[in-house]
Amino acid sequence: MRAEELEGYWDHVALEARSAESERVKKWKNAARNWLAEYADKRAKDFVLSIAENVLKPARSTRVLDIGCGPGKWTRLFAERRSRVTAVDVSPKMIVLAKESISKENLTRVDFHVMSVSRLRLPDNAYDLVNCVTVLQHVLDDDEWESAVKELVRVTKPGGKILLYETAPSLAIKKRTAHLRLNTMKSYANEFRKAGARLVYWRAVDLSLPITFFGLKKYAASFNKQVYYFLAGRFSLFSPKSLSFLSKIAVALARPIDYRLGGTPLGFLSVGKIMLFEKNV
Numbered sequence: 660m661r662a663e664e665l666e667g668y669w670d671h672v673a674l675e676a677r678s679a680e681s682e683r684v685k686k687w688k689n690a691a692r693n694w695l696a697e698y699a700d701k702r703a704k705d706f707v708l709s710i711a712e713n714v715l716k717p718a719r720s721t722r723v724l725d726i727g728c729g730p731g732k733w734t735r736l737f738a739e740r741r742s743r744v745t746a747v748d749v750s751p752k753m754i755v756l757a758k759e760s761i762s763k764e765n766l767t768r769v770d771f772h773v774m775s776v777s778r779l780r781l782p783d784n785a786y787d788l789v790n791c792v793t794v795l796q797h798v799l800d801d802d803e804w805e806s807a808v809k810e811l812v813r814v815t816k817p818g819g820k821i822l823l824y825e826t827a828p829s830l831a832i833k834k835r836t837a838h839l840r841l842n843t844m845k846s847y848a849n850e851f852r853k854a855g856a857r858l859v860y861w862r863a864v865d866l867s868l869p870i871t872f873f874g875l876k877k878y879a880a881s882f883n884k885q886v887y888y889f890l891a892g893r894f895s896l897f898s899p900k901s902l903s904f905l906s907k908i909a910v911a912l913a914r915p916i917d918y919r920l921g922g923t924p925l926g927f928l929s930v931g932k933i934m935l936f937e938k939n940v
C-alpha cells in the first residue's frame with residue numbers, strides 16, 4: 660500500500676468506527692451483547708497496563724509515546740495516569756477521534772501528531788515508554804517496517820521500554836493479508852536487537868483463540884453488516900440472543916486459559932503476543 664492509500668484506508672476505518680454508533684447498530688448491540696469483544700478489550704487493557712505500570716511513575720515526568728493511537732484508548736489511559744503523552748497516527752481522522760476521547764482536564768497532558776511510525780519527526784532518546792498496540796503488523800512494506808523498528812528504538816530513552824502488541828506466531832509462518840503481516844517472534848527479536856533494543860519479556864494474548872474463534876468470526880462479520888444481518892435473519896445460531904449466550908460461555912472458558920496460561924511456555928502456541936523491549940544503555 661502506498662502512503663496515501665494507507666492514510667485513506669485508516670481514515671475510512673475511523674469513519675466506520677464513528678458510524679458504528681448509529682441507532683440501528685446500538686440497538687443490535689444491546690440485543691446481542693458481545694461478551695467476547697468486551698472481554699477482549701478488558702483482557703488487552705489488563706495485560707498492557709500491568710506491563711506498563713512498571714514503567715509509568717506516578718510523577719508527571721514519565722513521557723509516553725502512543726504510536727498508532729487510533730481512537731485514543733491507550734492515550735487516554737496513560738494521560739489519566741498523569742503521564743505526558745505524545746499520540747501519533749498516520750490517519751488524520753483517527754487523531755480527531757483520539758482528541759474527542761480525551762477529557763479537557765487530561766487533554767493538557769497530550770500532544771497529537773499525524774505522522775507515520777516509519778518517519779517520526781520526534782527527538783532522539785525522548786520517551787520512557789513507547790506503546791505500539793497492533794500497529795507494526797499493518798506496516799506491509801519491508802523497508803517501511805525496518806525503518807519503523809529503527810524509529811521506535813531511536814526515540815526511546817536508553818533503558819526505556821517499547822511495548823508491542825502484535826499478531827506474532829512463534830514458528831516460521833510468514834504470511835500477508837491485504838492489511839496484515841505476520842512476523843515470527845524471532846524476526847521481532849532480531850530486528851529490535853539490530854536497532855539497539857533487547858526483548859526482556861513477552862506473553863501470549865489470545866491462547867484461547869480456538870475457543871473464541873466463533874466470536875472472532877462474528878466480530879469479523881460485524882465489519883460487513885449486510886452479511887451479518889442476512890445470516891441473523893436465516894439461522895437461529897446467529898440470532899442476537901444465542902450469539903450473546905454463546906459468547907458468554909466462550910468468555911467463561913477463555914478467561915482461565917488466557918490469564919493463567921498465557922504467561923507460561925504454553926503461550927508459545929498463541930499467535931497474539933505482547934513483547935517488551937528495553938533500549939540498550
Ligand SMILES: C[S@@+](CC[C@H](N)C(=O)[O-])C[C@H]1O[C@@H](n2cnc3c(N)ncnc32)[C@H](O)[C@@H]1O
Binds near residue numbers: 726
Ligand atoms: C488496529 S488500529 C490500533 C489502534 C490503537 N493502537 C488501539 O490499540 O486501539 C491500528 C492503528 O495504527 C494506525 N497506523 C497504521 N499504519 C500506521 C503507520 N504507518 N504509522 C502510524 N500509524 C499507523 C492506524 O491508523 C490505526 O489507528
